[in-house]
Amino acid sequence: MIAQYSATITFIALGAIFAYSFYAVLVAGQLSLGQAGFASVAAFSAVTLGPDPDQVGDLPALLVAIVIGMAVGAIAAVVLGLPTMHLRGVFLAIATLAFAEAVRILLLNQEWSGGAQGMSVPKIVTPAIAWIALAVVAYWFWRQGPSRYGRALAAIREDELAARAMGIDVGRYRLSAFVVAGAVAGLYGVLWAFFVRLIAPEDFGFSTAIDGLVTAVVGGSTMFLGPLLGSGFLTAIPELQRALGVEAGWIRPFLSSVLLLVVILFLPGGLASFIPRRVRMPPTVGEDFGSDHAGLATRLHQASGETVAELVGLSKEYGGVHAVRDVDLQIRSGEVVGLIGPNGAGKTTLVNMISGLVPPSSGRATVLGVTIGRTPAHRVAAAGVSRTFQHAKLFARLSALENVLVGAHLVSRPTFLRRMVWLTSARRDERESLEHAARCLRRVGLGDRATTRASSLSYGDQRRLEIARALAADPSLLILDEPAAGMNHVEASSLSTLIRSLAVDGLTILLIEHNVGLVLETCSRIVVLNFGEVIASGSPDEIAADPVVIEAYLGSAEEDPGGPPNGSIAAGTLADPTAGPDATKRV
Amino acid sequence: MQQLLNGLFIGSIYALFAIGFTLVFGILDRLNLAHPAVFAASAFVGIELVERAGLSIWLAIPLVLVFGGIVGLVVERVAFRPLKGRPDAHFAGLISSIALAGMVIALLQWRYGPDTRRFPAGSFPDTRLQIAGAQVTVVQVVILVVSIGLMVGLTLLVTRSRLGRGMRAIAENPNAARVLGVDVDRVTATTFAISSALGAVAGVLFAMNVNSAQLGMGTAIELKGLAVIIVGGMGSLPGALVGGLVLGLAEVFAVQYIGSSWRDLIAFGLLFAILLLRPQGLFGARKVRQV
Numbered sequence: 023m024i025a026q027y028s029a030t031i032t033f034i035a036l037g038a039i040f041a042y043s044f045y046a047v048l049v050a051g052q053l054s055l056g057q058a059g060f061a062s063v064a065a066f067s068a069v070t071l072g073p074d075p076d077q078v079g080d081l082p083a084l085l086v087a088i089v090i091g092m093a094v095g096a097i098a099a100v101v102l103g104l105p106t107m108h109l110r111g112v113f114l115a116i117a118t119l120a121f122a123e124a125v126r127i128l129l130l131n132q133e134w135s136g137g138a139q140g141m142s143v144p145k146i147v148t149p150a151i152a153w154i155a156l157a158v159v160a161y162w163f164w165r166q167g168p169s170r171y172g173r174a175l176a177a178i179r180e181d182e183l184a185a186r187a188m189g190i191d192v193g194r195y196r197l198s199a200f201v202v203a204g205a206v207a208g209l210y211g212v213l214w215a216f217f218v219r220l221i222a223p224e225d226f227g228f229s230t231a232i233d234g235l236v237t238a239v240v241g242g243s244t245m246f247l248g249p250l251l252g253s254g255f256l257t258a259i260p261e262l263q264r265a266l267g268v269e270a271g272w273i274r275p276f277l278s279s280v281l282l283l284v285v286i287l288f289l290p291g292g293l294a295s296f297i298p299r300r301v302r303m304p305p306t307v308g309e310d311f312g313s314d315h316a317g318l319a320t321r322l323h324q325a326s327g328e329t330v331a332e333l334v335g336l337s338k339e340y341g342g343v344h345a346v347r348d349v350d351l352q353i354r355s356g357e358v359v360g361l362i363g364p365n366g367a368g369k370t371t372l373v374n375m376i377s378g379l380v381p382p383s384s385g386r387a388t389v390l391g392v393t394i395g396r397t398p399a400h401r402v403a404a405a406g407v408s409r410t411f412q413h414a415k416l417f418a419r420l421s422a423l424e425n426v427l428v429g430a431h432l433v434s435r436p437t438f439l440r441r442m443v444w445l446t447s448a449r450r451d452e453r454e455s456l457e458h459a460a461r462c463l464r465r466v467g468l469g470d471r472a473t474t475r476a477s478s479l480s481y482g483d484q485r486r487l488e489i490a491r492a493l494a495a496d497p498s499l500l501i502l503d504e505p506a507a508g509m510n511h512v513e514a515s516s517l518s519t520l521i522r523s524l525a526v527d528g529l530t531i532l533l534i535e536h537n538v539g540l541v542l543e544t545c546s547r548i549v550v551l552n553f554g555e556v557i558a559s560g561s562p563d564e565i566a567a568d569p570v571v572i573e574a575y576l577g578s579a580e581e582d583p584g585g586p587p588n589g590s591i592a593a594g595t596l597a598d599p600t601a602g603p604d605a606t607k608r609v
Numbered sequence: 610m611q612q613l614l615n616g617l618f619i620g621s622i623y624a625l626f627a628i629g630f631t632l633v634f635g636i637l638d639r640l641n642l643a644h645p646a647v648f649a650a651s652a653f654v655g656i657e658l659v660e661r662a663g664l665s666i667w668l669a670i671p672l673v674l675v676f677g678g679i680v681g682l683v684v685e686r687v688a689f690r691p692l693k694g695r696p697d698a699h700f701a702g703l704i705s706s707i708a709l710a711g712m713v714i715a716l717l718q719w720r721y722g723p724d725t726r727r728f729p730a731g732s733f734p735d736t737r738l739q740i741a742g743a744q745v746t747v748v749q750v751v752i753l754v755v756s757i758g759l760m761v762g763l764t765l766l767v768t769r770s771r772l773g774r775g776m777r778a779i780a781e782n783p784n785a786a787r788v789l790g791v792d793v794d795r796v797t798a799t800t801f802a803i804s805s806a807l808g809a810v811a812g813v814l815f816a817m818n819v820n821s822a823q824l825g826m827g828t829a830i831e832l833k834g835l836a837v838i839i840v841g842g843m844g845s846l847p848g849a850l851v852g853g854l855v856l857g858l859a860e861v862f863a864v865q866y867i868g869s870s871w872r873d874l875i876a877f878g879l880l881f882a883i884l885l886l887r888p889q890g891l892f893g894a895r896k897v898r899q900v
Binding site: 053106109111113116119120121124128130228229232235239240271272275276278280282283286287290419 | 634640687688691692695696697699700701703704705707708709710711712714715716718719723828831832835836839843870871873874876877878880881884885888
């Protein structure tokens with residue numbers, strides 16, 4: 023009975039290992055089809071370079087071959103990854119597919135690999151060996167998931183730009199995920215070779231790659247058990263059909279395809295979505311923010327009054343349009359600087375430059391000691407700049423708490439490798455990160471929503487979650503890009519209270535906002551942009567009385583004779599018509 | 610000269626196939642991997658029409674066009690529309706179209722078996738023409754004329770017609786297009802229909818060119834089609850045309866000067882070089898990053 027199914031059992035394990043090599047990059051949001059190429063290179067080199075099983079014994083020969091294969095797979099991934107890691111989505115998929123095809127054609131035309139006939143290999147792999155290898159691979163991805171590394175990969179998958187703004191070195195993480203995929207694919211290639219006895223380049227063609235991808239996606243590409251479930255499911259279908267007596271050649275592939283379609287259409291998370299997801303919650307301790315940083319790295323913040331950011335003649339041009347022109351601005355530690363201006367005034371472009379996401383066309387800027395333009399965004403973040411986005415860029419499929427944990431990337435320690443060997447220090451670090459994240463959530467009033475998916479939060483809560491995520495990085499300069507957009511006036515005034523309390527803690531804040539009333543009551547200094555240029559700068563009272571500002575907002579007095587000239591901008595925007603009767607429910 | 614013409618014939622089929630591919634990608638940002646299955650299916654259907662129904666090959670081509678269009682509507686309805694609005698629509702669309710392709714190929718296997726099929730003898734006129742010292746058959750001329758004609762027609766459709774305006778609006782921003790009164794679902798379905806119709810004609814022309822149809826013919830051209838649309842620039846119609854012709858010519862000359870075993874490497878070498886040097890392709894525009 024068992025013997026009858028031993029090949030099937032082994033193929034489930036091998037298929038799952040191959041699917042894990044797709045999972046390794048899918049968790050980071052990368053679609054690669056090059057794994058078949060890695061497996062091919064690894065299998066052929068390991069069989070060629072490895073020792074003869076007759077001389078050293080079966081198991082040692084297999085182990086050496088596995089080491090060679092995984093190393094070759096990883097090296098191939100580095101070689102392919104370095105030039106292609108800047109590609110995204112389908113482009114990466116096709117580039118890696120081209121690599122796999124090139125490998126196949128090269129091997130077909132080589133003498134040493136036996137050409138189209140391939141090479142014969144002794145059969146060493148037993149079901150037990152295959153399942154042990156699978157267990158090791160699955161263990162790796164199980165421990166990777168809830169570590170700092172795993173969260174960073176998930177963040178890149180959900181929103182690469184936001185991940186970069188949280189200080190994650192996206193290029194390095196994407197490459198490391200790719201290399202892991204290469205090594206796992208190499209492992210698959212070697213095990214496959216030593217199981218099927220004969221390997222040919224055709225075993226690792228386009229359809230093999232598609233099978234691996236399908237297995238990973240059907241199983242579920244955001245949960246570590248997914249590839250195993252997918253492999254079990256897809257390997258079992260033909261067996262089941264055979265057992266049921268379905269024999270005709272075309273019915274089997276047809277039914278398999280129908281099932282595949284059903285799974286992908288009706289089970290968005292793959293088969294793994296049947297498994298309930300455990301959400302970790304921190305113990306509820308430490309109500310106060312900032313005072314208890316035990317275990318987390320703390321930054322050295324600038325002393326009050328020191329220069330945090332210095333912009334000199336900063337300009338940004340988009341194909342002839344001057345989004346920002348010649349802006350000089352100095353931000354000192356402890357200030358709450360408001361940046362206002364009509365739509366299209368260049369506010370967001372300016373903060374994109376300050377946070378390192380967009381290089382300036384001319385001028386220079388130094389923020390917390392780093393030069394803007396040459397420094398990648400994650401380094402700017404590491405220097406202590408943290409921001410929110412005009413259109414909330416949350417990690418949609420992660421919980422609120424996980425979003426904030428990613429925000430704490432820069433102040434927490436890597437835990438993945440220590441989690442692999444169950445070190446208590448890793449557990450302690452994770453707990454401290456969780457507590458820190460929970461404190462940040464409570465600080466913005468989202469303490470009870472920690473386990474909610476970011477995408478299921480209300481709009482106002484999403485804005486506050488973004489602030490919590492930015493706070494978790496313990497920033498020196500916090501940039502808030504229209505945090506009150508879409509909030510009613512009750513939410514807006516509690517936001518104002520929050521921002522002022524952060525300033526009391528010593529944070530330097532740059533606040534972009536259309537709600538001028540909020541800016542006037544929150545900021546210590548206000549800068550007004552119009553058409554990319556600074557038209558006014560000063561204290562809230564000066565700005566509110568400045569005729570140039572009033573003109574920019576309300577048009578000149580002649581065009582709008584009915585409008586009260588002085589201080590009206592504050593009154594006008596504070597009375598938010600959207601604040602209906604339901605506004606009080608949320609308080 | 611003979612080689613040049615041969616390259617143009619095969620290249621125009623690649624281009625026609627790739628244009629259908631890139632049309633869906635350029636407008637809807639989805640890669641439809643059922644496209645190669647439509648390519649293969651229509652080759653068999655074309656042969657069936659000529660063999661069983663006794664139609665002339667000239668009548669079979671427009672019928673196959675209609676067949677492809679209908680299959681395209683089915684593909685959109687079954688594999689893509691249900692995924693609308695899902696965060697993983699990109700991956701999921703790939704997989705669902707692969708599943709659909711698997712079903713189509715299985716059905717072909719049921720109907721026609723695994724063997725290679727050919728047009729019945731005497732389906733094509735065997736007149737040969739002399740062009741600048743090279744021999745070409747009427748069939749080859751037809752292939753070139755039909756491909757170029759369809760591609761010109763498509764370009765006019767996209768740039769001049771109301772439907773084309775709708776397509777370009779959706780390519781720019783589906784939500785904005787919907788707000789402005791474009792029936793997004795209908796334009797999407799029509800795009801799939803046109804794309805598949807072109808792929809179907811490419812399939813029957815390919816079968817005419819080599820006078821055979823096999824279950825695996827879609828897979829073979831799929832990779833080349835992907836290479837062509839990358840080389841030409843994802844979503845660029847003139848890019849797919851030029852890319853297809855370049856690939857056809859490069860392959861023919863590679864066989865002559867390097868050897869046939871290396872022919873398939875040409876596509877991927879070209880593809881890789883383009884991806885590294887000019888990721889947006891020869892005719893593609895670099896997208897400005899959205900923050």
